[in-house]
Amino acid sequence: MKRNRSALAGAALLISGAIALAGCSSGGTPDDEGSSGAGADPEAIITTNGTEPENPLIPSNTNEVGGGKILDNIFAGLVYYDAEGAPVNDMAEEITVEDPQLIRVKLKEGQTFTDGEEVTADNFIKAWNEGAKLSNAHLSSYFFEDIEGFSWDADSELTGLEQVSDYEFTIALNKPAADFALRLGYSAYYPLPDVAFEDMAAFGENPIGNGPYMLDGDGAWEHDVKIDLVRNDDYAGGRKPANGGLTINFYATQDASYADLLGGNVDVIDEIAPVSLPTFQDDLGDRAVNQPSALFQSFTIGQFLPHFSGEEGILRRQAISMSFDRAQITEKIFFDSRTPASDFTSPVIDGWTDELEGTEVLAYDPEKAKELWAEADAISQWEGEFKIAYNSDGGHDEWVEAVTNSISNTLGIEASGDPYPTFAAIREKVNDNTITTAARSGWQADYPGLYNFLGPLYATNAGSNDGDYSNPEFDDLLSSGISNTDVEAQVADFSKAQEILLNDLPAIPLWYQNVTGGYGEEVDNVTFGWNSVPIYHEITKAAE
CATH class of the missing domain: 3.10.105.10 (Dipeptide-binding Protein; Domain 3)
Structure with a gap:
């Protein structure tokens, strides 16, 4: 895939004005409402490959692909990145960079977590403070370093986060960071519901998010085997699923996931074992993927x-x-x-x-x-x-x-x-x-x-x-x-x-x-994004 370099150049220089983006990712959800199209089953579960997350699923304590793939589907941040890497507003109505050290965020109203709690400015502020807290030693705490009040020496409050109203807050930086607004789609910046702070360890085993998918009830995460996600019908952002959910299987080897793809037991994979690289494009034809990625x-x-x-x-x-x-x-x-x-x-x-x-x-x-x-x-x-x-x-x-x-x-x-x-x-x-x-x-x-x-x-x-x-x-x-x-x-x-x-x-x-992968004969609308991950919410699957 050829990257849209001009889009990234514009995103990298966020100095003044508002970011009010409304674009959709390329690769084609069949329509804006996320419907699955003729001949497709809107309740179909898409199966894919993954790895057992390193840690409980806490956004600011996850910095590896296995956990990140799950978090990006069950949470929604201020923005997400489309297939070309351009930021698109998600929970944010508007992000205004007033100067290189001050960003103003206005949230959309009526967005909720899957337990019914409304997503407000407080959910972002509390989550970011939790992620930045020194004693928590979260793996992504570094992403809060530029916010006023951050400390590597002791627990401290991110004083740069100020709640203006239920749906508006400001981010004051301790030094200019020209790409800070561009970072806000990363998982470390996801909000957390109030229930998370009652028992963070327990929450990480059964997280409650606000994204296009959610865990399929208790026991959805079968450690070292798989995790089952289902569509979150209350999600109103730009990634509305055209399918019923995802099952992410944790494979011990890339050989195993590829064998399952050839056998029709998995729908989409984003890794091909080296032993199969000489043949996978012949095996899969136009269902093979081999494109540059980050x-x-x-x-x-x-x-x-x-x-x-x-x-x-x-x-x-x-x-x-x-x-x-x-x-x-x-x-x-x-x-x-x-x-x-x-x-x-x-x-x-x-x-x-x-x-x-x-x-x-x-x-x-x-x-x-x-x-x-x-x-x-x-x-x-x-x-x-x-x-x-x-x-x-x-x-x-x-x-x-x-x-x-x-x-x-x-x-x-x-x-x-x-x-x-x-x-x-x-x-x-x-x-x-x-x-x-x-x-x-x-x-x-x-x-x-x-x-x-x-x-x-x-x-x-x-x-x-x-x-x-x-x-x-x-x-x-x-x-x-x-x-x-x-x-x-x-x-x-x-x-x-x-x-x-x-x-x-x-x-x-x-x-x-490159991202090397492929998909089965029963799925369509498969696009692999700028960072090698399939755009799961767009994938459709034929009705049986």
Whole structure:
């Protein structure tokens, strides 16, 4: 899919005036009311693939794809993103950026959670304060850092959130953030009903949302198996479902989901196992999907690991990065469904460039790699084995084996993969800082902006900064860029910041990932969005 770059450029510069968007996503819900069209069953359940969420389903404590896919369907924020990545008002009637540090939000009246409680300004304010609270240690607390009152040192109130009326509130920022309004479709900014604050842990197991779908009663979430969602008929936003609900099956492997697709046991999948990449487009014909998306893949070598801190660590990361051939792997293993990375973001995001200085560290150069490794050995002699931890349920075995074999052959060290059975298992080790090896990492964009690929992952103390990276010069450039209301100047700062990353390599960029997927013969109106996720509410299914 070719991205609408002009739409994103307009969205990135939200300086003055009102955002009163009414567009619909491309890909074609049959009509504005979400009806299913002739020959389709409006009560049909659409089955799809997913993974067991890492944590209970609390919006501000979910930063992984398995949980995010569910939350985005059972909650509605101020805006959502259409198939091209443009923001569309959802709970918001109007969002006005009065200056780079003050945003005014007016809500639509009459919107409700599925327990009947009306969605008001207070539901946003209380939810955001809960997500930002230091003692809660929510994974997405970083997304509230720019709001006045936020603190990394103690529990504090977001004093920048002021309720004007039941349906209006303002957001005062502690520094200019030119893309803050664009971020507001991300799940961390979803509202919560009052019942959530009675027992947040229990709520996370059976959440009550305000989106196009809701959990299908008690027991809808069968852990490690599936979650059943049904249409929320009280939802009045722009994502009214053309079907009766979703069943998201949690597959142990991508092979299993693809086998179910071929067997007619699942309707839509958004991942194809590497072993099936050579044949899936022939297998599925025009029901195959292979299109660019906002997916970036890498592996992270923590600053806290022996031999990977300071100057020695930089030399070793650079050596490792130059020890394997990205182009060969993307061709031979992924059959050109990936593109070797030349930065830390994604080509589908406005402002991306392939002209950064320092990209030679991403080129296969075994002789230079050996030279750099020897320089590191002069600082401290290498000992031990280099391992890359990965989740074996995600189709990573082949590339990890190829990368570690090449590292071993190039540098003359022992290198291998370290498989974990599930995504949740490896993330538990990463999040509690008990990981003792390098680890597979990656990013599916939360919102369509360059900053989203940089700030949450590499800024000091950022919530998804897996390697505990910290560089004051990088932080300053990031802050300068996000504070700048001139798009060209903003991109220039982000480019300079990325050139620091190319030297330090807090993560080793691998490739940009296409979304590869497909759908069955019984479904129609299937569109995969800018961030690789199917637009589920538009999908229709033939009546039996």
